[in-house]
Amino acid sequence: MTGTVVFDLDGTLADTSGDLLAAANACFAARGLGELLDPVEDALIAFHGGRAMLRAGYGRMPEDVLLPPGAEDEDYNRLLQHYGENIAVHTRLYPGAVEALARLDAEGFRLAVCTNKPESLAETLLRELGIRDAFAALIGADTLPVRKPDPRPYRAAVEAVSGDLGQSFLLGDTETDRRTAAAAGVKVALVAFGPEGNAISRLKPDALLHHFDELPELARNWLR
Structure with missing residues (x-):
C-alpha cells in the first residue's frame, strides 16, 4: 500500500x-x-x-x-x-519544497495538507504558490467542526486520499503538529528551518527535517 x-x-x-x-x-x-x-x-x-x-x-x-x-x-x-x-506578497516556499513534492508524487506517495488556516485561505495560498495540484486533499481549520490538535482533521486528510492511517505521517513545525500526531497515533517530523530552527527539537519529534531534500528518503524509510 x-x-x-x-x-x-x-x-x-x-x-x-x-x-x-x-x-x-x-x-x-x-x-x-x-x-x-x-x-x-x-x-x-x-x-x-x-x-x-x-x-x-x-x-x-x-x-x-x-x-x-x-x-x-x-x-x-x-x-x-x-x-x-494580500496573501502572497512576502510569502515564499521553503527551499526544495517543490522538488520534494514532485519526487514524492513520482514515487507514488499520497499527499495531503492539514492546516489550521481557514480552508478558503489555504486554497488560495496554495494556488498562488503554484503547488495546489500537488495535493489530493486539503483539510482546513473550518473544514470540520474541530481543528488540530484534535486528530480528526488529520484522519480526514488521510481518508480523503484513500490512505491508511498506519501508513502515514505528519510533517509540521509546531507543538500543535506534535500533539496532533500523538493524538492520531502516527509519527511526526518537524522542520528545523522555521523560525525556531533546531530549537524545535525540544518537542522531541520522531525526526527533524533540516531541508526538504531529506523528505523523500524519510518517507521511504517510514512508509515502505
Missing part, C-alpha cells in the same frame, strides 16, 4: 510570517497604533494564529490606550480580510 504524507502549511511548506504580521499590523494601524509587530523578531508569533498576533500587539500598546468592547473580534475579521487580499 502506498503511504501518505500529510503536510502542515504555515511554517512547514512556506514562510507565511511576513504576510500574516502585515495583516495584524494593518489592524493596529487602523486604530492609530502604528505597526506593533516586527516582521523579523515576531515571526514565530505569526505561526500561532491571528488572535495570538493581535494579543501580542495589544500587549505593547501605551498604557493609556483602551480598546472598545469587541475590539479583538473586529480586528480579527479585519485581519482575515486584509490577509486574504
